[in-house]
Amino acid sequence: MRFTFSQEQQQFRQEVCAFLREEMSPEYETVFGTFSEEKYWFSRDLFRRLAERRWLTVGWPEEYGGGGKTFLEQSILDEQIGYHRVQRVGITGINFAGPAIIKFGTPEQKARYLPPIARGEAEYCQGFTEPDAGSDLASLQMRAEADGDQYVLNGSKMFTSYYAHADFIYLLARTDPDAPKHRGISLFIVEMDTPGISTRPLPYINGEVAAQTFFDNVRVPRTCLVGQENQGWYHAMTTLDYERAGLERYARVRRTFDDLLSFSKSAPYRGGVFGKDPLVRHKLAKVKVGLEGWAALCWKVAWMQSRGEVPNAEASIAFLYGTKQRLYFAQEAMEILGKFGTLTPECDTAPIQGAIEGLSRESMHMHGAGTMEIHRNIIAQRGLGLPR
Amino acid sequence: MDLGLNQAQEMLRRTARGFLEANCPTTLVREVEASGEGYSPELWAQMAELGWLGLSLPAEYGGEGGDAVDQLVLSEEMGRALLPSPYLTSVVTCGRLVALAGSLSQRATLLPRLARGELLMSPALGEEGVGCSAKVVKEGSGYRLNGVKTFVPFAAAADMLICAAGGLDDGEVSLCLVSPNADGVSIEPHASLAGYPQARMEFNDVEIGVDGILGGVGEGGDALGEALAWATLVQCGEMVGRGRKILEMVIDYAKSRVQFGRPIGAFQAIQHQLADLRVAVDAAELLTYRAACSMSEGRNCAEEIALAKASADEMSRMSTVVGHGVYAGISYTVEHDMQLYSARNKLSEAGSGGTLGQIDRIAGSMGL
Ligand SMILES: Cc1cc2nc3c(=O)[nH]c(=O)nc-3n(C[C@H](O)[C@H](O)[C@H](O)COP(=O)(O)OP(=O)(O)OC[C@H]3O[C@@H](n4cnc5c(N)ncnc54)[C@H](O)[C@@H]3O)c2cc1C
Numbered sequence: 001m002r003f004t005f006s007q008e009q010q011q012f013r014q015e016v017c018a019f020l021r022e023e024m025s026p027e028y029e030t031v032f033g034t035f036s037e038e039k040y041w042f043s044r045d046l047f048r049r050l051a052e053r054r055w056l057t058v059g060w061p062e063e064y065g066g067g068g069k070t071f072l073e074q075s076i077l078d079e080q081i082g083y084h085r086v087q088r089v090g091i092t093g094i095n096f097a098g099p100a101i102i103k104f105g106t107p108e109q110k111a112r113y114l115p116p117i118a119r120g121e122a123e124y125c126q127g128f129t130e131p132d133a134g135s136d137l138a139s140l141q142m143r144a145e146a147d148g149d150q151y152v153l154n155g156s157k158m159f160t161s162y163y164a165h166a167d168f169i170y171l172l173a174r175t176d177p178d179a180p181k182h183r184g185i186s187l188f189i190v191e192m193d194t195p196g197i198s199t200r201p202l203p204y205i206n207g208e209v210a211a212q213t214f215f216d217n218v219r220v221p222r223t224c225l226v227g228q229e230n231q232g233w234y235h236a237m238t239t240l241d242y243e244r245a246g247l248e249r250y251a252r253v254r255r256t257f258d259d260l261l262s263f264s265k266s267a268p269y270r271g272g273v274f275g276k277d278p279l280v281r282h283k284l285a286k287v288k289v290g291l292e293g294w295a296a297l298c299w300k301v302a303w304m305q306s307r308g309e310v311p312n313a314e315a316s317i318a319f320l321y322g323t324k325q326r327l328y329f330a331q332e333a334m335e336i337l338g339k340f341g342t343l344t345p346e347c348d349t350a351p352i353q354g355a356i357e358g359l360s361r362e363s364m365h366m367h368g369a370g371t372m373e374i375h376r377n378i379i380a381q382r383g384l385g386l387p388r
Numbered sequence: 389m390d391l392g393l394n395q396a397q398e399m400l401r402r403t404a405r406g407f408l409e410a411n412c413p414t415t416l417v418r419e420v421e422a423s424g425e426g427y428s429p430e431l432w433a434q435m436a437e438l439g440w441l442g443l444s445l446p447a448e449y450g451g452e453g454g455d456a457v458d459q460l461v462l463s464e465e466m467g468r469a470l471l472p473s474p475y476l477t478s479v480v481t482c483g484r485l486v487a488l489a490g491s492l493s494q495r496a497t498l499l500p501r502l503a504r505g506e507l508l509m510s511p512a513l514g515e516e517g518v519g520c521s522a523k524v525v526k527e528g529s530g531y532r533l534n535g536v537k538t539f540v541p542f543a544a545a546a547d548m549l550i551c552a553a554g555g556l557d558d559g560e561v562s563l564c565l566v567s568p569n570a571d572g573v574s575i576e577p578h579a580s581l582a583g584y585p586q587a588r589m590e591f592n593d594v595e596i597g598v599d600g601i602l603g604g605v606g607e608g609g610d611a612l613g614e615a616l617a618w619a620t621l622v623q624c625g626e627m628v629g630r631g632r633k634i635l636e637m638v639i640d641y642a643k644s645r646v647q648f649g650r651p652i653g654a655f656q657a658i659q660h661q662l663a664d665l666r667v668a669v670d671a672a673e674l675l676t677y678r679a680a681c682s683m684s685e686g687r688n689c690a691e692e693i694a695l696a697k698a699s700a701d702e703m704s705r706m707s708t709v710v711g712h713g714v715y716a717g718i719s720y721t722v723e724h725d726m727q728l729y730s731a732r733n734k735l736s737e738a739g740s741g742g743t744l745g746q747i748d749r750i751a752g753s754m755g756l
Binding site: 003376 | 389390391392393394397457635639642643650651653654656658659660662663664666667670671672674675677678680681682685695698699702746747748750751754755756
């Protein structure tokens, strides 16, 4: 048993770290809650440069423009991107759409869609959730009707993150309304500038802006269908297994913890430093226990993926634990900083750049890749074999 | 990165599980605990034969030379089976102390007997309050020991105790070998929830021979730290094994107990508690094995061990509540086994300095 990385992996980590340290000047760092258009485009450019080194899709097979390495390397990259606070760029292309095309796509689709993703040039968003289909995703109602060599899309999608810069939307729509709900769904990749697509911006409380996306008689060629018609639900679920282990999310939070720790060691307090106050040091140490457990669970998922195993319950375990620990940290940090925790990133007096205020908003996002309850259902039913 | 066990470890796990399921059912656990002896000498002898007592003792002294991960694999199984034994205290803590601090001749005389199960040793380390007020001073060709120790396990049954003592003028720790039957030694049992004997011991002018201090006067400090690190890790292993066992038992129960016409495991309120417990067990297990890997690779693992123990403590408390909660009324009865698990849980949570002790260590290693 070994928890450490191989020599090459350590070297890869150091190289990525050195590269990002060099490239990321402080004004482009995205502390929680400080997203901007300027930073977004900086990140896009950074992703392109990561891609030039074949790092962006380091875990993809080489024939599709990847680095030919494993999920561990891909997770190391994720971790570094998070820790260095690179503003998020949509990762739907790298994580979902790309792997789905690799697995189910035609040679033409592979040639068309994969290289731009691997070069960091194509941005994807994800159109799964609908106003009336959240956790119960398979009840989605958006229609895709075959019409000659085209499909006609009608309906709307909710919470389309990254829509504003997306070139493509990776979506699920109903192709057979009469079939049982899981068996009438298909998977599509649609260009965002197709006539009939419109958006209503939906700013999130963390400062990012998503949208509700409307489809009004949107005509797309049949070649937009990924895999088999009416098999889209199963295709999509298979590729959800490609989802990353969540190291980016972890590392972003860890960076803020490390910053808070440094702050607490230097901020004067009652004749000593803040962090030596018994209550503060107790809280910080307890938070660390949770963060270290979270990291270990994420790496376990990445390790399983690197061996070609499907981390079904394990991915939900890492996600659920992470959501809880991020929330716990945000709450404890708020308590530790008191009123100072409420100062926003714009305020110069705010400790650690106002990251705790931003984090406490971000930590209300408890439903990524499924709500906490849905993850618990998955763990109980798939992991523990409890009856439905 | 390789988070799996190797073949030998998988084999050890299988053998240990099979052996303990057959030879250490909870009926035996209850018998042993009721007898006041706290362990079964027959089982102990069988464990010696299986090579378990020497598992992580040095090969040149009759041990198997296993590393911390090997040791954890076995500890998980022992925790799972609620094995009542002086394993942690005699073989792990005292065995490590002898292996680390003992002189050549001390190692050669004590370790092979420990591994063969012919020698039972008990650590007399802790005291009322913090620190070490026990003192050992030179007298004639030997030494004299004075002090009071608490929570000494298996004191009366032990062939030999290792008592930590300071000197008169320095803080260096001396690890004194004392017989519990020596003149000046008194044993006063603690009444506690532990299923094995623990005692408060007084040492009044107890004579210690020339060869009676491990490695010599003041040479015990480093060994003490390292032996306690091993002990903490083994304790984490036992906790993780027990936590996973509780989870399995409760899952079985949730699948078979029917109320409102459905197995209770079909109720989300039950499913979610079990899901949370699974998450907690996985996290504690990973942190425990991570610390063991660091230890066997020779890295400083003090903080990792404290993280593992703090995480295991939290999981352990959760497993007690979830266990009693899901089993409900029946688990409040003495005849039900859940109470055996929850008593052990509480004992382990308080062990190795308790959760607060770990938190203090973690904060310390973060520079706070
Ligand atoms: C920041 C953010 C970004 C997102 N990005 C995207 C995106 O890019 N693309 C996309 O398609 N979607 C996206 N989503 C949507 C996300 O996937 C959904 O929010 C999520 O699936 C939950 O759906 P819902 O919000 O409609 O909640 P609901 O499904 O309405 O749930 C409401 C409550 O009911 C509970 N509940 C529901 N069903 C059960 C059950 N069976 N058992 C127990 N409890 C249950 C839930 O746990 C929750 O507490 C995003 C959401 C957020 C907040």
